[in-house]
Amino acid sequence: MDTPIKHLPAEERRVVTIEAVVELAGEQNPHGITTAAIAKRMGLTQGALFRHFPNKDAILQAVMEWVADRLMSRIETAVQAASSPLAALERMFMAHVDFIAEHPGIPRLLFGELQHAAETGAKRMAQTLVRRYGERLDRLFQQGKACGELDAGLDFDAAATLFIGTIQGLVMQSLLAGDIDRIRRDAHRVFAIYLRGIRSAS
Numbered sequence: 001m002d003t004p005i006k007h008l009p010a011e012e013r014r015v016v017t018i019e020a021v022v023e024l025a026g027e028q029n030p031h032g033i034t035t036a037a038i039a040k041r042m043g044l045t046q047g048a049l050f051r052h053f054p055n056k057d058a059i060l061q062a063v064m065e066w067v068a069d070r071l072m073s074r075i076e077t078a079v080q081a082a083s084s085p086l087a088a089l090e091r092m093f094m095a096h097v098d099f100i101a102e103h104p105g106i107p108r109l110l111f112g113e114l115q116h117a118a119e120t121g122a123k124r125m126a127q128t129l130v131r132r133y134g135e136r137l138d139r140l141f142q143q144g145k146a147c148g149e150l151d152a153g154l155d156f157d158a159a160a161t162l163f164i165g166t167i168q169g170l171v172m173q174s175l176l177a178g179d180i181d182r183i184r185r186d187a188h189r190v191f192a193i194y195l196r197g198i199r200s201a202s
Contacts, residue, residue, distance in 0.1 A: 014052050016042060018066045021059060025105025030112045035059070061121035064113065067106055068129040071099050075136065085144035086199060089163075090191060092140070096167055097187045104180045107171045134160050144198075151200050159198050166194055 020041045024033050035056050039049045053059045078095035082088035100107055113126045137160045144150035170190060174182040 010052060014062065015066070017049065017052065017059060018063050021063050022067075022103050022105045022109070025109045026103070027105070030105070030109050057120055057122065060109070060113065061125055063109060064122045064125035064129065067103075067110070068125060068132065071096065071129070072132055072136070074099055075133075079136070079140070084149060085140050085147060086149045086195070088140050089137075089144070090195070092136070093163070093167065093191050093194075094187060097170065097183050100167075100171060101180055101184050104175075107168075107175070130164075133164065137163055148200055150198055154198055162194065162197070166190060 017038065020038055021033060024030075024037060024041060035046050035049055038059065039046045042049070053062065074095050075092050078091040079088040082091045110126055110129075113120070113123045116123050138156055141150060141154060141156045141159060145152065145154060170183045170186055173186070174180050
């Protein structure tokens with residue numbers, strides 16, 4: 001039998017809180033998620049929730065940290081298992097797609113935070129994630145160019161922008177269609193087109 005949330009250790013309750021926010025974001029507009037709704041989803045009082053997080057901003061920052069750690073860990077595992085830089089790029093793309101398909105609330109949360117005019121802890125964490133992601137892509141581009149798999153004149157910044165933008169486009173199309181699994185169905189065909197634009201012709 002599962003341990004009731006109110007009896008979980010503090011760190012585990014923090015993780016359960018984060019997962020509750022991600023689930024709620026997959027069901028509704030993230031801006032409408034209140035601490036009352038989070039507490040209700042967890043079967044707790046708001047007072048119990050605030051014993052672990054001082055306010056909603058702190059919860060959202062923790063969510064972004066969780067997202068960054070989980071996504072980058074999954075990507076690193078996928079890349080390490082690849083046989084070449086091009087294979088690593090494809091595995092990175094598909095690992096990201098799978099992560100979104102499993103957690104459809106994440107892109108909604110991420111897009112929402114990046115749209116804030118003011119600097120918040122969550123927005124800074126989202127910006128850090130984008131930077132770390134870009135750095136990981138840059139290393140793969142350099143390796144691919146060095147071994148001759150990628151075009152010698154490849155613009156790394158443009159290639160990274162297109163890589164991330166392609167995933168964002170898949171996300172938007174799946175959300176508009178109301179079918180999150182569409183992102184998986186389209187991912188391989190879309191990546192094949194991206195690959196033709198960056199690989200070496202020789």
